Amino acid sequence: xxxxxRVSVRIPKSFILxxxxxxxVLTGCGKKETRKSSKIxxxxxxxxxxxxxxxLEEGLLSAAARNNYELIITAAxxxxxxxxxxxxxxxxxxxxxxxxxxxxxxxxxxxxxxxxQAKIPVFTADIASQEGEVVCHVAxxxxxxxxxxxxxxxxxxxGKGNIAIIDQPTLTSVLDRVQGFKDAVALYPDMRIxxxxxxxxxxxxxxxxxxxxxxxxxxxxxxxxxxxxSALGALDAVQQFKRSGISIVGYDAxxxxxxxxxxxxxxxxxxxxxxxxxxxxxxxxxREYFSGVPPQKVVPVEVxxxxxxxxxxxxxx
Numbered sequence: 001x002x003x004x005x006r007v008s009v010r011i012p013k014s015f016i017l018x019x020x021x022x023x024x025v026l027t028g029c030g031k032k033e034t035r036k037s038s039k040i041x042x043x044x045x046x047x048x049x050x051x052x053x054x055x056l057e058e059g060l061l062s063a064a065a066r067n068n069y070e071l072i073i074t075a076a077x078x079x080x081x082x083x084x085x086x087x088x089x090x091x092x093x094x095x096x097x098x099x100x101x102x103x104x105x106x107x108x109x110x111x112x113x114x115x116x117q118a119k120i121p122v123f124t125a126d127i128a129s130q131e132g133e134v135v136c137h138v139a140x141x142x143x144x145x146x147x148x149x150x151x152x153x154x155x156x157x158x159g160k161g162n163i164a165i166i167d168q169p170t171l172t173s174v175l176d177r178v179q180g181f182k183d184a185v186a187l188y189p190d191m192r193i194x195x196x197x198x199x200x201x202x203x204x205x206x207x208x209x210x211x212x213x214x215x216x217x218x219x220x221x222x223x224x225x226x227x228x229x230s231a232l233g234a235l236d237a238v239q240q241f242k243r244s245g246i247s248i249v250g251y252d253a254x255x256x257x258x259x260x261x262x263x264x265x266x267x268x269x270x271x272x273x274x275x276x277x278x279x280x281x282x283x284x285x286x287r288e289y290f291s292g293v294p295p296q297k298v299v300p301v302e303v304x305x306x307x308x309x310x311x312x313x314x315x316x317x
Contacts, residue, residue: 042074044101055279057279111132112134144300165197178224199226206225207237210237231248249269249270253271
């Protein structure tokens with residue numbers, strides 16, 4: 001046979017099927033695999049009832065989508081037992097990481113310890129855990145926020161008066177807010193904290209305890225609510241008792257609180273947080289951890305404060 005001769009070779013169909021089809025199957029599987037989530041992250045929120053946590057969840061979801069992470073999102077609805085069960089379920093499912101917004105900063109420790117034993121990294125958002133090993137905690141700078149609330153109330157009351165705190169001392173974020181508030185108020189010798197009562201972070205309970213405070217302290221001048229449900233509950237009590245001359249400062253700047261501030265009620269100002277940024281930052285720190293870069297243990301997210309004047313200026317722009 002010379003090079004000028006044509007060569008005709010017949011390849012059996014069975015050979016083609018045996019070689020090509022497995023290749024196509026493998027290729028198809030490879031494409032499918034690239035679409036699969038690279039990491040699965042379990043999330044247990046404090047609640048889904050508050051706008052703050054709805055925004056935080058949006059931040060988690062948007063950042064997770066950019067990183068091709070799958071989130072399994074649950075909520076404790078303030079129930080420690082429920083949250084502990086959610087964490088234990090994540091451990092059983094062998095997720096790649098867990099995000100916790102604790103329902104109880106100390107009580108959640110044993111459940112986090114189970115994740116530690118399973119070598120699953122735990123991250124906390126908004127509220128810290130006082131027990132268990134946590135890789136990174138992302139939250140508003142609550143000490144700064146509490147300090148801003150105290151400074152605003154001091155300016156409003158011209159540096160003197162009797163003040164009450166509607167508290168929720170089971171949460172580290174609240175402990176920080178109250179500490180910052182007390183630090184600010186301590187700079188004014190004529191300001192006195194006459195009551196510090198647990199309102200459990202919900203509006204109806206806050207209204208009950210605020211009513212008790214108003215009856216026990218007829219000379220009350222100011223109230224600090226550790227979240228907007230606490231501040232709005234206090235406002236309900238003030239309006240029910242028709243008490244004038246009381247200034248309330250809240251925390252979160254949710255739409256109902258902003259509306260009350262704009263209507264020139266006793267709720268005069270609110271510390272504003274950025275929950276969506278907290279969610280996005282938490283996913284960013286998880287990404288750093290997965291890439292082998294140890295994130296810092298605590299990542300503070302800035303806060304601000306709004307009142308009627310600043311909100312009015314914003315709305316007229």
